[in-house]
Amino acid sequence: QDLAPLNSDSEPDRMDWSELDAKFGALPAVPAGTKVGGVSKTLTNEYWRSLGQGYQNVADKLGIEFVYQAAQSEGDQLGQLAIAENLISQGFNALLFSPQTDANLIPAMEKATAAGVPVLNVNDAVIPSAAHYVGNVQKGNGVNVANWFIANRPDGGKVAVIEGQPGVYAAGQRTAGFTETITAAGKFEVVASVPANWSREEAFNAAATILQQYPDLIGFYANNDGMALGVVEAVKAAGKQEQVAVFGTDGISDAYAAVRAGDLTGTVDSFPVLTGEVAMEVALRLMAGQALPRVVATPQALITKDNVETFATSDMAALRAALLAQ
Amino acid sequence: MTPRLVLSQIDKSFGPLQVLHGVTLTVGAGEVHGLLGENGAGKSTLLNILSGVFRADAGRVEIDGQARTITSPRDASDAGIAMIHQELQQVPELTVAQNMFLGASLRHLGGLFVDRAAQEAEARRLLAPLDPLIDVTAPIRTLRVAQRQIVEIAKALRARARIIAMDEPTSSLTPKEFDRLVEVIRGLQAQGVSVIYVSHKMDEVYRVCQSATILRDGRLIGRVELPQTPVATVIERMVGRELAHGVHHGFARERVVLEARGLTRGRAVVDASLSLREGEVLCIAGLVGSGRTELLRLIAGVDAADAGEVLVDGKVIAGGDPRRRIRAGLGLLPEERKRDGIIRHRPVTTNIALPAMRRFSRFGIIRRAALTARSEELMRDVQLRPLDVARPIGSFSGGNQQKAIIGRWLAADTRIFLFDEPTRGIDVGAKAEIYALIERLAKEGRSILVVSSELPEVIRLADRVLVMREGRIAAELGPGEITEENIARHAIPAA
Amino acid sequence: MTAPTRPAFLSRIRFRDAGTLLGLVLIGVVFSALTPVFLTTPNLMNILQQSAINACIALGMTLVIISGGIDLSVGPVAALSAVLGAAMMVAGVPAPLSVMVALAVGMACGLFNGVLITWGGLQPFIVTLGGLSLFRAFALIYTGGTPIFGIPDGFRAFTNGTVLGVPNPVVIVIVLALAAWIILNRTPLGEYMMAVGGNEEAARISGVPVRLTKLAAYMISGLMASVAAMILIGRLGAAEPTLGTLWELDAIAAAAIGGASLMGGRGSIMGTLIGCVILGALRNGLTLMNVQAFYQLLATGIIIIVAMLIDRATSGKQGG
């Protein structure tokens, strides 16, 4: 049957990752010779490498053959499609796609679905016709940061957004989440919202210019951590560390280090390794025929100096525990 | 005494085509030695081997009795050889002085920096006896062809070479400039410099050379001592047959086909008007830089006029686009064929067919067979050598490229031919053929406008002559008035 | 009649393409030795299908390059005509009409580039660099940055169909390549392109309509970009304003591997097609061998250069 176009942030047929075991029991046994393929955006970003790490963790634990491939660069849409198609022709039992854009992997997904291979859309870009989605709520990233400002800067003030590549779903949602939430609070003004194309250098330049123009700025929200770290340098260069709070998104290890060092005020971690593990588990459950909801939401948390040590762990069990405790 | 230069048993092939077969040439110190032959005989190839542009397949080079290996232009200049190339090889954006010292700049401050001042002073000194008016700091692209050729000559003098090879150095020079070159060559001779001189102009060769080597189809025909050997003999040995002497025939009719009224472009051409009748050969004479090329380009619509109009068959042709003029029946044979004439990588057929592409197409598809057949017919007519119309035009000798371009306008059934220096760089044999061709065109009722710096050519061809001076048409000479003296008198500006 | 000359001419061209073909064969041999799946019919069809879009773009690019220009704006042109065409289809306009409009949009973009280059007298690189931003901006502004979904099934079925087992996109490319070959080698326009690219001034003096020729090249390039866009939206079932990123580099690489000279005047349709397949086969083979992205990048770089070296060794001089 035709599925309604998926909006991963608002799809009603959803559940939280934490409820998986409770509702569907322990992970079913995996038949021998199971092969799972993952196609990711690009390996030049730590986020996607960590996601792959999560897939691999589960695969290693259960003895599953796992192949993880990525496009050569962000934006290489057809290259990613070719990779996905080439994987399908090798015969996998399940596929985990993190598409470059909402549409570019549709033919591969259709081909796989026609062949009876379950396809999971994991994070970020959302294929509207995807039957299964695992990932966090993109808008939530921005909302989390906005709420921090509302709670910690009661007097309000001027804030700015450094956006990712124009036209990319995640960038748009994160920006919208932040801007809508903080504007609704009343006391804040988003004085600038400009694109830096995921580039640290461009983010640095944009932030320097914005600081020049609004010396009384109190905060930046950047759509990812790389850009946030560029912003941090611009803020430092302007000598305004005390006045300006800087937030990123993704929770890459450099961001953790910067949070610890007090350079970066915070980042919204969406726990890519854990997300990868959850996604692989969901794939295995689907293969076993479990009727999961369409969307399985993965966790995210605002990491600041206060809680950084809690979440800075490579022990996934501990992390799961910490998140469940939240 | 050992000769200054001995080239012996030189072989050279381009792919399957052998263009030099065991050619030998000897030049003494202080001798001016002609190198003669028809288009494609292999003259430029031989000199290019001497100057390190090409490598010989076999043969020896000896200078002052010593064997030399020359594999690059550098080697050649180290060996004391300088060359004036047939095709102007210059860098448009660099200044005259920079072009003259390219690859051998004068330096200062420890050899790290170019001493521009010294280069410019030296360039001025070298140019003084040839043309003192050339601005050595101007980019070379702003110079006219003749001036650029003079710069090439001066460049060869720069290196104080012992051997200077001149490949058609005067192809665009006026008689007066040729006179100055002769002075320079005599000076070089006095210093013991040897000169190899290539030209298709027999009178020049007889004036400057003491001896000559004759090539035909890449083979050595022999060596002649010059004042002793009559022209007819030399030409006969060059072409392997005797040439009929040409006299002027007139075929002009009454009807005016082309009119130019008040054409003006900057100061290059000022208020030039002319009319050309059916079957008429109208020559435009004048000094280099007098604006003849520019006038022709204005008539052909290649450059846009500031003022004035062009009429064909009494009708004004609007717009400055060459296509409209071509459709009206005009065709321009440009002065600088390498830059403005040919598409190097493309075969002769295509080069010929460009203006008449429609004629060779049916339903928008080119009829290759018809095109090839017509090209072969035309090229046989103009005696292209070798007669292979599928070869890229760039692999033909200069003269043969020129013939192919003439064929281009023949293919387009052009009624009004605009020839700019039609026989520049064309050998005597081909020259006679081209004169005959022009006459045939006139006889068929076509009209021809010829810009030429060679007065014998003007006298041979013209029904009527216009003399240009400083961008204006200074005089019109009718039948009976066309003499070298008359032309020269009107061409030279009053002091 | 032309028997004595045609073979010589043709063999010269074929010789050049043979070098490119040799490169392809080498790649094929290596991959089929390394992975058995490579040389199976479905996989070969897969390669062709995946090369189809690049081939479309590269065919237009080849004509532009031959006429002495370059077109960096192909990706955004494709994006713009994709979103406009898709929007019409989704709004219920019949697919053939929507496709016509989309193709017209592509040609209009080419017209824009061409006019600035010919009448404006600007350098092609910089005009189409400007176009790269401009057309992308149009596509993004028009859609607000969101993809357009809901391409009608009829249209999708067409692009995903096959003729005698050959995917329709491949068939389309073959037809287009044939057309491009005829244009280049059998029509005055093709001769004009080679003349303009080879020596613009000489072409002008010879009565070649220089401006119209260049204009035609850019318009064909725009048209080809929108054909590629149509194929793509048919396959994806959606049109995204961000599609077509980096297409220009792939297309230029394919044309260059196929023997086009970026100085203009020279290039080959056959060579370009082989160049596209080389790039497609490369990507396919590396994925089959599960080579990681970074090493794929490495291999791409090496193979572009090696292909050019082989090609260079098997053909004549072409200058650096």
Place this chain on the structure above:
Amino acid sequence: MTAPTRPAFLSRIRFRDAGTLLGLVLIGVVFSALTPVFLTTPNLMNILQQSAINACIALGMTLVIISGGIDLSVGPVAALSAVLGAAMMVAGVPAPLSVMVALAVGMACGLFNGVLITWGGLQPFIVTLGGLSLFRAFALIYTGGTPIFGIPDGFRAFTNGTVLGVPNPVVIVIVLALAAWIILNRTPLGEYMMAVGGNEEAARISGVPVRLTKLAAYMISGLMASVAAMILIGRLGAAEPTLGTLWELDAIAAAAIGGASLMGGRGSIMGTLIGCVILGALRNGLTLMNVQAFYQLLATGIIIIVAMLIDRATSGKQGG
């Protein structure tokens, strides 16, 4: 000595650059009318500082373009020397030594490109397109894709310092521009570059060491890319293997806006610098005005084209 002639020559050059300058002034006027902050000293310094990296790249690119080539690999070259230099610094190697090594890496990449282009006889576009993949792959493989943090503060203080209120990167660029100007206009190498780009055959016949000249141009371009890399890692405090994406387009745009002809033989150091500032001012002004993402792209496209049109209208022919 040369008094009567030099001014004529200079004025000719200045006239060409004046067109570019006019474009800059126009952009300046528009932005200062629209946003008051634009024309303040700190902001102008900001613009210069932000243009410094592109200027470094563009200076090298200008020399390559003048000598008739193009270098698409500058971004990856910068990335490679950035990560190697940073790794050394982080490992405790003294900053000056690390910088020397990084610069040597840049030059080695240029050497690689240059050798393939000259001795290999390949087209510059395609060689450096290959290099684009290759060097990026090296940088990614070396780092595993992760940025390198922990650039020593001493080095960072240097790149973030000022001389008389002028940021050090700007000072570095001025020094490099002066050096490039001298090379181009006062040394044999510069003449060789103009000659090789303007008429390679003539240069060869005149005994110009054509290959060494091209090699030098690519090596200088590689060197400049690594200088840019050093400035950038100093400013950001980290070296990313992905840095430098699309730098080549910015640099080429700057050179072209500044009057360099992509056909070779023509270009101006001054023009290129102004071109860089035009692009920098554009980006800065759009950010100040908080123009939305899509419209920024639109404005960039329009302004590149308009700058070229203005430039073209105020200067002579430059062919299309």
